[in-house]
Amino acid sequence: MTDADVTKVRSLLGRYSGGDLSAIEELIAPEFFTYAPGADEPTATEIFAGFAADLRAAAPDLAIDIPDLAPGDDGRLHGSAVLTGTHSGPLFGATSTGRDFRIEIPVTLRTANGRYAVNAELAPPEAVAILRSIGLVPPADQMHLPLKEPVVVPDFLLKVLFTGQVADKPCPHLAGVRVTQPTTDRCDDCGPDDVWPALRMCLTCGHVGCCDTSTNKHAKLHWEQSGHPLMRSIRMDEGWIWCYEDSAFFQRRTLESIEARLAGNA
Numbered sequence: 001m002t003d004a005d006v007t008k009v010r011s012l013l014g015r016y017s018g019g020d021l022s023a024i025e026e027l028i029a030p031e032f033f034t035y036a037p038g039a040d041e042p043t044a045t046e047i048f049a050g051f052a053a054d055l056r057a058a059a060p061d062l063a064i065d066i067p068d069l070a071p072g073d074d075g076r077l078h079g080s081a082v083l084t085g086t087h088s089g090p091l092f093g094a095t096s097t098g099r100d101f102r103i104e105i106p107v108t109l110r111t112a113n114g115r116y117a118v119n120a121e122l123a124p125p126e127a128v129a130i131l132r133s134i135g136l137v138p139p140a141d142q143m144h145l146p147l148k149e150p151v152v153v154p155d156f157l158l159k160v161l162f163t164g165q166v167a168d169k170p171c172p173h174l175a176g177v178r179v180t181q182p183t184t185d186r187c188d189d190c191g192p193d194d195v196w197p198a199l200r201m202c203l204t205c206g207h208v209g210c211c212d213t214s215t216n217k218h219a220k221l222h223w224e225q226s227g228h229p230l231m232r233s234i235r236m237d238e239g240w241i242w243c244y245e246d247s248a249f250f251q252r253r254t255l256e257s258i259e260a261r262l263a264g265n266a
């Protein structure tokens with residue numbers, strides 16, 4: 001990685017900041033930093049271009065630069081990506097804060113066939129703080145309460161946040177899923193006065209319980225008492241799956257392939 005790479009990356013980010021979304025497709029390689037997607041999976045190019053378009057819609061004046069980008073001894077480029085703009089439109093279902101923002105994300109880039117694979121060097125608490133600053137995660141003292149807005153954070157982001165990786169983790173339990181669609185919209189175990197931010201459904205027996213940030217945490221309790229490790233989100237149109245035993249996260253497309261398999265067996 002050379003100074004020419006630095007110039008190229010910053011020039012493409014300059015084009016994006018000027019409103020040219022295609023610059024992201026020229027910048028981002030199909031492969032992720034530590035993972036090459038399979039033929040049936042979205043590429044990093046597609047994922048990043050999608051986020052770049054979503055962010056542009058939420059902040060039409062969004063500018064991204066990596067002013068301190070420089071080659072390191074490891075043959076990679078390092079720097080802090082700086083995102084600035086005015087949060088003036090909805091993002092992932094959250095209404096705009098109307099505020100100016102400045103977000104810094106340390107990044108590492110490596111070359112991949114003329115484009116770049118990018119890694120954000122963010123620990124989960126830092127990532128949550130960023131999501132919270134733009135209204136996608138409630139304040140810490142309200143995490144157990146019903147959500148005020150119909151926010152649906154993309155399940156790709158949740159997977160990286162929850163597992164620290166893009167690749168799916170192995171989980172032998174997926175083959176044992178028997179039910180996928182809920183028949184209730186309440187927690188099976190909460191009282192009439194209890195509240196929760198979100199509901200999870202057990203994919204083994206269909207039990208519906210309140211989520212891990214709720215006060216009662218009945219979904220997790222169900223796993224501990226029954227040994228049924230897999231649950232899905234049944235909040236709004238979320239369809240991601242979590243395995244308590246393997247700490248594995250699967251996006252909606254995994255649920256859809258399981259439902260196709262179950263329909264084929266019916």
Ligand SMILES: [Zn+2]
Nearest residue numbers: 171173243246
């Ligand atoms: Zn599992």
Ligand SMILES: [Zn+2]
Nearest residue numbers: 187190210218
């Ligand atoms: Zn509950």
Ligand SMILES: [Zn+2]
Nearest residue numbers: 202205207228
């Ligand atoms: Zn169960």
